[in-house]
Amino acid sequence: MRSRTPHHGRLVGRSSTHNARTASADTTVSSRVTRTTRRTTTFVAAAVFALTAGLLSPLAAGTAVAAGDPDDYCDQQCADILPPGTNGNATLAEILAHKVFGTQPKHAEDQLATYDSLSSGYPSLTDAQLGNFFDDASFGVSKADTESVTSPRADVTITRDKKYGIPHIKGTTRYGTEFGAGYAAGQDRMWLIDLFRHIGRGELTSFAGGALANQGLEQEFWPQAPYTEDDLQKQVDYIRSHNGARGEQAMDDAQAYIDGLNSYREKSKKGRYFPGEYDLTGKIDPITNAGDIEPFKVTDMIALASVVGGLFGNGGGGEVDQALSLLSAQQKYGVEKGTQVWESFRQRDDPETVSTIHDGTAFPYAEKPENAAGLAMPDSGSVTKEPLLFDRTGSAAQAKPAKDPVEAPKSLKPLQGVFDDGVLPADLFSGDASKKGMSNALLVSGRKTASGHPVAVFGPQTGYFAPQLLMQQELQGPGISARGVSFAGVGMYIQLGRGQDYSWSATSAGQDITDTYAVELCNADGSAATKDSTGYRYHGTCTPMEKLERVNSWNPTLADSTAKGSYRMRVYRTKYGIVTHRATVGGKPVAYTSLRSTYRHEADSIVGFQMLNDPGYVKDAKSFQDAASHIAYAFNWFYADSRDIAYYNSGSNPVRAAHVDGTFPVKAEPAYEWKDFDPTDNTSALTPPEQHPQSVNQDYYVSWNNKQAKGYTAANPSLGSVHRADLLDDRVKALTDKGGVTRASLTRAMADAAVADLRGEDVLPTLLKVIRSRPVTDPQQAAAVQQLESWLDDGARRKETSKGSKAYGHSDAVRIMDAWWPRLVEAEFKPGLGDGLYSSLTALLTVDESPSAAHGPTGAHAGSSFQYGWWGYVSKDLRAVLGDKVEGPLGAKYCGAGDLSACRTTLLTTLAQAAAVPADQVYPGDDSCKAGDQWCSDAIIHRALGGITHAPFQWQNRPTYQQVVEFPRHR
Known part of the structure; x- marks a missing residue:
């Protein structure tokens, strides 16, 4: 078994714009800015004049020089795209100019039209035409294509290309490289990073105003990861102490990244070219420049990682709701027939569903035991959801609470009534993250291609935000050589992209890494427990629950006319996770808790990403799979080089006790705990890498959040005889049966499925x-x-x-x-x-x-x-x-x-x-x-997510960031 151990200056020529575009998930900022402009016409005019006069321009940069072109084996056959554009920051003047005149900051949406055009242009697509729909993803920038270069330190340069303004970061030292990555993140996404670190801490409304969208975001995320500052620091320390030299290096890289981000923060504040949302939310006075931007910390990255992981890398949960639906079936049909009917709708291992590994290889995990033990099914009518909000005053008192998951499980249905302003729908941030992306992947073995080299078209679906949650960059430095995308704020490594002679991508996997335990309630004084008791039995001892709270209050700001208000969020934490519901089981009061294997380990995956960026580590399909096995979140990983295609399913899959059915709540007793469970750092035995679905050089792979392999039980009931992955599988199978697959033909297959x-x-x-x-x-x-x-x-x-x-x-x-x-x-x-x-x-x-x-x-x-x-x-x-x-x-x-x-x-x-x-x-x-x-x-x-918006475009069901790759050579 595997335990969680060490194995485990602004740009010259760049519009002064490159600085905002990420209003708080207050997202209502855009509509409120419109109202604000009507009240401040004089100020708008002055701000626009200041912009055109250069009063808000960024610090001067150095002389433009090419960033070099190290060890690129793709020979211009790698391409990618990420709408709407690289620039995710805008100054206050640029935001106001956008609202008044409809102008866009430079590089804010220049990839949008290219991305949009594929839906109509794909039928006649040829390899020679791929450049009309994707950007060349080669390493480096030629001198002729260089827009500007800045050197925030002597040991790093940030070169921006003319076409899209993507940062190409080249360092002569490891620290300088990561410092440059942080500095570039500040240039492109500083407000977004600030926004998400506050979401992760449950402090968004205090930071950005009391809009319903803001309230919904913090109410959704904080209860899933209600960390104290000590909890965040312990996760940093854990990575350092449990991952050997790579863990130490990862945290040194993180600190360098934060140092670079803070350097940009300080310079932009002094130069008055910081994101305009800080003015609009009252953090900085737009006239006097009084106020400050709170310094960033390494622990912010843990908070931010909890949001990113919550969105895209979790799986399982919802056991209480599944228990209730099973009881409903049994009430209608009787226990035996009702269970049979329910299981047929549950589709744990449907033989007709499309699987990524289609050669018949099985990878049994989380299968239904013949005789389940330790079940803790609720008594009929006894389940109540644990309340989250208390002491609501002012505008908070009028906000509508989220819909009770007992009625509509948030894992598979959107929250309702939280985002009444219609700007940010709750479901984009709801429940189990595996229930939302549409990341997909299409890979074909060299045996089936025209060139004899593998071809891949793949990418993650991270939604469509302004600016995007992902940002493009290239990193070149000691031990790092990669280009692609990273989530803003945790971008010390490329998370999806390409190395010197290989490319990789991922889709959300969603296997079951979250379980629900029923803890028996008790009172410390020995009196009879009720459903409201805040003590629980742990290994026979009545133990107090840990009460965690966030008190948020807000006042109206320039960007947010919401009346002042406040509320308190409260959750109870046990050694078995966070309390989500209360009920009775066999007449005894219990609390249901949610425990996921990645809890308290939000950033452990950093070691795997470090390996993926290291050209000295990833050299072939096998070393890629090993790197991916160090990623704790539930993802399907795909790889292509000039010789091989490969697949690996990552995730901290807990080893459950014998006969435990993870589909339903189980008793919180030692006999039913995860193997080797230690609540101190939430560690347990994990299934070893060889038991995870994996494959090398299958004829082709497709993935669209579908089933991984035979026996690998789905954590949700959607993986049945008809699944959207069929749209890919049918097309790619037809291509491979015919042979002679090209980059263009595989892209056409993806694009046709997308409409x-x-x-x-x-x-x-x-x-x-x-x-x-x-x-x-x-x-x-x-x-x-x-x-x-x-x-x-x-x-x-x-x-x-x-x-x-x-x-x-x-x-x-x-x-x-x-x-x-x-x-x-x-x-x-x-x-x-x-x-x-x-x-x-x-x-x-x-x-x-x-x-x-x-x-x-x-x-x-x-x-x-x-x-x-x-x-x-x-x-x-x-x-x-x-x-x-x-x-x-x-x-x-x-x-x-x-x-x-x-x-x-x-x-x-x-x-x-x-x-x-x-x-x-x-x-x-x-x-x-x-x-x-x-x-x-x-x-x-x-x-x-900020002050800049974009026009609607044609629906197409495809990844947000997408690569098209075919490597002709290998080291």
């Missing part, structure tokens, strides 16, 4: 087979069927008729499908399941997640679509009714109670209802779109 409607491509044929089992005689029904068939024949895509038309081909068919799907699912399943069980199951897995959906894990305008829905259930049920082969069938036939004729009637009735729904009801409109505007309803809109 496909999963329901239309993979479920509609079965729906039509049921409907066409007899002639359709009703004229209205026949017309709707014909429209859907024509759409299907044309590929069932949601795509503009021509670039810029802002109208779909087959728009009526798309509208009908959007209106039909939720109606047909309810009519197909609710009569058989009953109201209670249907509601319980739809709470666990949302019915639909089309691009226009304002519900589901991604909300509206977020790009990511079709990750969660009932398409697999519908497919299995209809095939069963038709008498077709179904592996892993549902527990019963639901459509028409199994009668084909009745099922057909159900589908036609709901289809007719859907066809009659007008567009303005299917697409009701929002702050960005008029009712009935189908294209706009689907369109991607960057969520403003």
